[in-house]
Amino acid sequence: MMLKDIEARMQAKFADSPLKRDETGVTGARWSVELPISAIREAAMEFNGAGFFLESITALDFEDTFELVYHYNCFEPASRVTVRVLCGHDQSPASVCDIFRGAVWLEREVHDFFGIKFAGNPDMRPLLLPEDADYHPLKKTFGKVGAYHKREVIYG
Amino acid sequence: MDELVRNEAGDRIYSLNLGPQHPSTHGVLRILLDLDGEYIVKADPVIGYGHRGHEKMGENRQYKQFLPNTSRIDYLSGLLYNHGFVLAVEKLAGIKVPERAKFIRVIAAELNRISSHLLWFGTYLLDIGGITPFLYAFDDREHILDILDTITGSRLTYSYCRFGGVCRDIDWKFIEMSRAFLKRMEARWADYEALVTKNVIFIHRTRDVGVIDRELARQYGVTGPNLRACGVPFDVRRSEPYEVYDRLDFEIPTGTKGDALDRYNVRFREMQQSCRIIDQALDQLPEGEVLAPKVPQKLSPPKGEVYSAFESARGLSAYYMVSDGSSGPYRCHIRVPSFGNLNVLNDVLPGTLVADAISILGSIDVVIPEIDR
Amino acid sequence: MSEGLLGFEGFRLILGMVIALSFASVNALFLVWLERKVSGHIQLRPGPMEVGPHGVLQTAADALKLIGKELILPLKADKKLFFLAPVLVFTPVLVGFLVLPFSPGLIIHDMNLGVLLVFAFSTITVLAILTGGWASNNKYALLGAVRSVAQNVAYEIPLLLAVMSIVLMVHSLSFSHIVVLQKNVWFVFLQPLACLIYLIAATAETNRAPFDIPEAESELVAGFHTEYSGMGFGLYFLAEYTNMFIVCAVATSLFFGGWNGLFGISLGIPGVFWFLFKTYFLIFVIMWVRWTFPRVRFDQLMNFSWKVMIPLSLVNLVITAIVVKII
Numbered sequence: 001m002m003l004k005d006i007e008a009r010m011q012a013k014f015a016d017s018p019l020k021r022d023e024t025g026v027t028g029a030r031w032s033v034e035l036p037i038s039a040i041r042e043a044a045m046e047f048n049g050a051g052f053f054l055e056s057i058t059a060l061d062f063e064d065t066f067e068l069v070y071h072y073n074c075f076e077p078a079s080r081v082t083v084r085v086l087c088g089h090d091q092s093p094a095s096v097c098d099i100f101r102g103a104v105w106l107e108r109e110v111h112d113f114f115g116i117k118f119a120g121n122p123d124m125r126p127l128l129l130p131e132d133a134d135y136h137p138l139k140k141t142f143g144k145v146g147a148y149h150k151r152e153v154i155y156g
Numbered sequence: 157m158d159e160l161v162r163n164e165a166g167d168r169i170y171s172l173n174l175g176p177q178h179p180s181t182h183g184v185l186r187i188l189l190d191l192d193g194e195y196i197v198k199a200d201p202v203i204g205y206g207h208r209g210h211e212k213m214g215e216n217r218q219y220k221q222f223l224p225n226t227s228r229i230d231y232l233s234g235l236l237y238n239h240g241f242v243l244a245v246e247k248l249a250g251i252k253v254p255e256r257a258k259f260i261r262v263i264a265a266e267l268n269r270i271s272s273h274l275l276w277f278g279t280y281l282l283d284i285g286g287i288t289p290f291l292y293a294f295d296d297r298e299h300i301l302d303i304l305d306t307i308t309g310s311r312l313t314y315s316y317c318r319f320g321g322v323c324r325d326i327d328w329k330f331i332e333m334s335r336a337f338l339k340r341m342e343a344r345w346a347d348y349e350a351l352v353t354k355n356v357i358f359i360h361r362t363r364d365v366g367v368i369d370r371e372l373a374r375q376y377g378v379t380g381p382n383l384r385a386c387g388v389p390f391d392v393r394r395s396e397p398y399e400v401y402d403r404l405d406f407e408i409p410t411g412t413k414g415d416a417l418d419r420y421n422v423r424f425r426e427m428q429q430s431c432r433i434i435d436q437a438l439d440q441l442p443e444g445e446v447l448a449p450k451v452p453q454k455l456s457p458p459k460g461e462v463y464s465a466f467e468s469a470r471g472l473s474a475y476y477m478v479s480d481g482s483s484g485p486y487r488c489h490i491r492v493p494s495f496g497n498l499n500v501l502n503d504v505l506p507g508t509l510v511a512d513a514i515s516i517l518g519s520i521d522v523v524i525p526e527i528d529r
Numbered sequence: 530m531s532e533g534l535l536g537f538e539g540f541r542l543i544l545g546m547v548i549a550l551s552f553a554s555v556n557a558l559f560l561v562w563l564e565r566k567v568s569g570h571i572q573l574r575p576g577p578m579e580v581g582p583h584g585v586l587q588t589a590a591d592a593l594k595l596i597g598k599e600l601i602l603p604l605k606a607d608k609k610l611f612f613l614a615p616v617l618v619f620t621p622v623l624v625g626f627l628v629l630p631f632s633p634g635l636i637i638h639d640m641n642l643g644v645l646l647v648f649a650f651s652t653i654t655v656l657a658i659l660t661g662g663w664a665s666n667n668k669y670a671l672l673g674a675v676r677s678v679a680q681n682v683a684y685e686i687p688l689l690l691a692v693m694s695i696v697l698m699v700h701s702l703s704f705s706h707i708v709v710l711q712k713n714v715w716f717v718f719l720q721p722l723a724c725l726i727y728l729i730a731a732t733a734e735t736n737r738a739p740f741d742i743p744e745a746e747s748e749l750v751a752g753f754h755t756e757y758s759g760m761g762f763g764l765y766f767l768a769e770y771t772n773m774f775i776v777c778a779v780a781t782s783l784f785f786g787g788w789n790g791l792f793g794i795s796l797g798i799p800g801v802f803w804f805l806f807k808t809y810f811l812i813f814v815i816m817w818v819r820w821t822f823p824r825v826r827f828d829q830l831m832n833f834s835w836k837v838m839i840p841l842s843l844v845n846l847v848i849t850a851i852v853v854k855i856i
Contacts, residue, residue, distance in 0.1 A: 026247050028396075028463030028474070053374040058489040060478060069476070071463065071491070075374070075388045078395030080463070100378035105499045113211070128204035128528055137212050144216050146484055154459050154480050172668050179750060194827060216654070284823025285738060291572040351821070357739055358823050510672070511826045514748050 003030060003079040006050045013046065014039060029071070032082035037093055040068075043083055044096040047072045054096070055080065057106040059087075059114045061140045062151040066116060068093060086151075087116065095120035113138035169197060172510070178207050180283045180514050183391070183524030185498075187505075189513070194235035196513055199505035201498060206525035214477075217456045219245050219319070222488070227313040228488060230526035232275055233469040235304070242317040243398055244464035244475035249457035252340050256444040257321035258399045263334065263437045264304065264316060266406030266430040270341075271300040272469035273427045281352060283518035289352050297342055303333045305323040319455060320448030331438060338431050345428060353424065362416035366504050367517030369414050376503070377496035380471020380515070381422045382520050385509045386414030392467035404436050414521050416519035423521070470494050470521055490529060494522040538638075542627075545637030549626035557770040559643045561588040563809075564770075564816050568646035570834060571820045573642075576687065596764075598759035606756065607664040614661030621650040621657075622768050625775040630704040632788040632800035643704040644696065647779055648689060651734070654772065655681040658743065662753035673752025676827060677743035683834035684740075688730035690842035691723040695783050695851040708787030715786040724784040726838055728811075731776040733830070735769065738819035742827050777811040778804070785811075 010033060011019065017039075019031040024037040035043055044054075055071040072085040088092050095118035097103040107118040115136035117124060126133045140148040166244025170193075175186035184205035190198040210229055214222045226241040227234030239261055246253060278293030301311045307326050308316040316322055351359055373383045383390055389408045393401040407427035459481045465474040471493025480486040497520045505513055562577065562585055567574025577584030582623025602608060629645035630636050640646060655678055662674020695716055699707050707716075717724045731741040744752030754765045781787055785807045825833070 026460065026462050026528055028465060051374070053377050055377055055472070056474070056476070056489070056491040058476060058487075060487045068503045071474075071476075073472075075383075075390045078390065078392075080465070082463070100375055100377075101503065102499050104502075106377075106497065109495075126204070126509075130204070137209060138215075143212065146216055147480055147482060147486060149480055149486065154478060154486060156459075170668070172672075180748070281823060285741070286822065287568070288572050288820050291574065295573060352823075355822065357825050360829055361823060361826055481667075509827065511742070511748050511824075 002116070003074070003081075006046060006052070006081070007031070009046055009050075010043070013042065027082065029080040029082040032084060034084045034086070037085050037087050037091060040070075040083075040085055041094045041096060041099065044070075044099045047081070048099050050074070052081070054100040054103055054106065057103065057110055059110050059116060059138075061114060061138065061148075063140075063148055064150050065089065066091075066111070066114060067151065091120045092117040094118070097121050112136065113124070115139065166237070174513075176202075180279075180518065181524070182279065182517070182522060184528075185517075185522070185524045187501075187513070187517075189505075190509070191510065194511070196505050196508055196510065199501060201501055203498070203524060204528050206528035208525075208529065210529045211488055212488060214485060214490075216484065217391045218483045219457075219485070220453070222484075223317075224313070224315045227315060228525075229529060230468060230470070230473075230494070230523050231312055231362055232490065232523055233268055233272040234312060235308070235316060236265050236272075236466065236468045238314055238317050239265050240464065240466040240468070240473055241475055242319055243466060244462050244477055245319055245455065245457070247430060247464050248454050248460070248462040248477060250480055251320045251451055253321055253441045254448060255400075256325075257446045257448075259437050259441045260307075260322050260326055261317060262399050262401065262404070263326075263434050263441075264307065264314075264322075266433045266437075267300050267304055268314070269469045270427050270430045271297045271304075273423050273430075274300070275350075276423060276469075277427075278520075280390070280518040280521070281358075283514050284358070286355075286358070288529065289348065290429055292344075292347070292351070296341065299333075299337050299340065303330065303337060306330050306333065306499070311450065318447060318451075320451040323447070325446045331441075334434060334438060338435055341427075341431055345424075349423070353421075359417065362420060362519065363516060364413070365416040365512050366508065366519060367413060367415045368504060368520075372500060372503060373414070376500040378471070378500050379493050379496060380469075381426060382414075382419055382500075383471065383499050384408065385411035385418035385422045387412050390472075392465050392472050397466055398464075398466060400437070400440075401433075402424070403440070404433050406430075406433050406436075407507050416515055419519045419521075456481060456483050458517040465491075468493060470497065470523065470526070492526045492529065494524070494526045496529060498522045498524075542549065542638060545627070546623070549623060549637065553623060553626065553771045553774075554767065556591060556774050557767045558588045560770040560773065560812065561591070563813070567813065567816045571817070578667045592763065595763040596760055600761055601756070601758045603666060603756045604667040607666070610660050610664035610759070611756075614657050614664060615761045615768075617660060618654055618657035619764045619768040619771070621653040622771045622775060624650045625779075628704055629775070629778050630708050630782055630787055631804050632767060633705070636705060639703065639705050641701070641703045641706075644692060644707070644779075644783075647775065648685075648692070651772070651775070652681075652685065655770065658753050661757070664785045665753075665756040667756050668753070669749040670753050670755045673743045673749045673755070676749075677736065677753060679827075680736075680743060680830060681738065681775065683831055684730045684733040684838070687726050687834060687838035687842040688734060690839070690846050691720075691727040691730065692783060693837070694720055694723045694842075694846045697846070697849050697853055704782050704787070708782050708789065711786040712789050714764070714782060715789070715791070717784040720784065720849070721769065722841065723849075724780070726842050726845070727780055728815075731780065732815055732818065732835075733834070735772045735776055735815075737773065737815055739822040739824050740830060741819075741824060742830060773812055773815065777815070778808045780811055783806040 015033050017033050019033050021031045022035045052072040052074045058069050060067040066087040068085040068087050073080045107121050112126050112129045170191040173187045175181040176184040186202040188200040189196050226237045229237050274293045274297040278290035281289040305311050307330050308314045370386050385412050389410050391408045406429045409422045411422050457479045461478045463476045474491040476489040477485040478487040566576040577587035580586040580590050625647045627637050628640055658677045659674045662670040699710050736743050789802045
């Protein structure tokens, strides 16, 4: 099975990052893995090689860091996997748009909303915001905000 | 024509700004086209005209307050999004839903799916110049809107689902109307086949137009009927069954080539399958409560995250929510299928004719405000 | 009365043109109403119902509204050509009425080159469309105009070839002569292929769906008349419907016996009614087609003309020539 394959390969490749399995199904993913920021492209290549598609890229803004969340999924059998990357507020993660062509827009959207610049993405124009937008509305410092936590408040 | 520029080869390029006000850009899409004669050299879709900041709104509201927003994300399949959001919150907060409510949700959702597909059917034919099927489809869609009106109280932006069930039980009138609708559609499918599916001009306009193959679909994250048209039987209702879909018998129509004709056929057969689902669900409908008792007015789910996928009329949609234990989500992300489906145009459009561009855009069935969120 | 300043023939010509002009206007109003009614009933709805009984006065009201509207000149448009084009598109169409044989004696000017005149003048329409599309300085309009020229050039040929096979049969270019010869047998029975080719090409010539690609509203917004408002648009509209009448009237005269009844049986109905009935029936068929089929694509349209219609009409012409020679 493809999922087993990729599990083994991921564990071999990123020995420091254990897979977190989810038996309850609440997270919607079979397992999730937290990778260092330098491993984004390597992981994407693994998933690309295994025939996965990039379902979504999104980010969370915490007081201490951004967290990038990549959801990969596979057509048959459907097996969603979450890849998390902690990305400091001043760091710029590597783009995966030459691995998954659709990522150009996904990364543009994340850049729109959070101001995270993806290194290597050739097109960082605002996608959903106006062309001259210089604000990033989903940052917790923009507009009305309910709460602004440190990451450990939620994930312990 | 002072805007003419030259490309690398020295040919003059005719740039055409298609939209945002254009009869067939389905919402407010703008595509910057570079034309060589009538052939498209480069296409650059510009979106965001309908950005309303639903994700930000989600973060600033309680879960319950965000409920009416959901059906405005994709206003053509509002109930599906409404349903999806409720599913996600129920998962997050661990709320159990009564059996009857599950069936009712499935029936209502499938009715909404048919109405969305019917609207697509009509507007797609309108895009390629057939005006009559458009009015036929709207006639049928009107019946669905009436049926849903009786239980939800609205015609387009439904807010029918509640955490733990639905807000109103269905009655004999609803069941009668639904049965009558299913019966009516039996005859209508034959009409549509004769008028459209077997029409020579229609077939010539769609065959081998805008081919999205499996690899391209994977690269761009294309899902839904557009993906199934290239032969991948990927449907969230089957792969991660929610509600009672695993207890119902339905097929997942697939195509072979992934051209506009395949996409048309897949959606067309999907409407028939949805009718089958509704028919079975009406047969199996159990008695009982429609709303779980003791769901607090102000939900405060435990800390954690939820990613809940569901099949909207356009493909895999999902709500990704992170709870910090308070009464609203810390982060509310919505994965919309049209995003990937439109994104793929960057690759599909170059090399086609302007007329085909319209046909392709129609055949992938995008709702632009859904992408803009 | 008959020996005025211009002489009888000149007076008759002027009177005829005035009548033709008013007929064209009333005809267009009626056809627009008919189109809306036909489309309505095909689409399971009643169509216009409010103004007058069954909405017959709806188009008159619409026309009044159009006359009252401002003529908007786009900023970068070529003013002279922009306003010339709608006039240019309507005038040649009107000339076609000059030779139409409504009934024996009811012809404004019975020329022996009538058939030639109609087609010669109808070709000018395409120039007018090109002028309008070009002068608008709008990209959609220009695309529409360019499409229109290509389409008209491609479909003029099979159209004329189909007509030629009739002309070869009767050795005459006079409408009344052609109609008289169909007293007993309509030419549609002798030349079914030519008739079919003529009808298809005529639909394309008049830019009617499924060949309405020059104005393809879902692709080019409104094609060559995107920038026209008020009566500028109104004249294009008028020309389109008058043109439709002309091509159907010509088809009636050439293939469906003109003022003659079927197989010489006229049922005592005057010839002019036979003529109008047949013409309007053909118009109805063209409308019916429009509201049933989707639009063909530009390259398919051209392929259809160059690869199917023109060879077929050539073959038909050659066969006709041979048969005529033998007989």
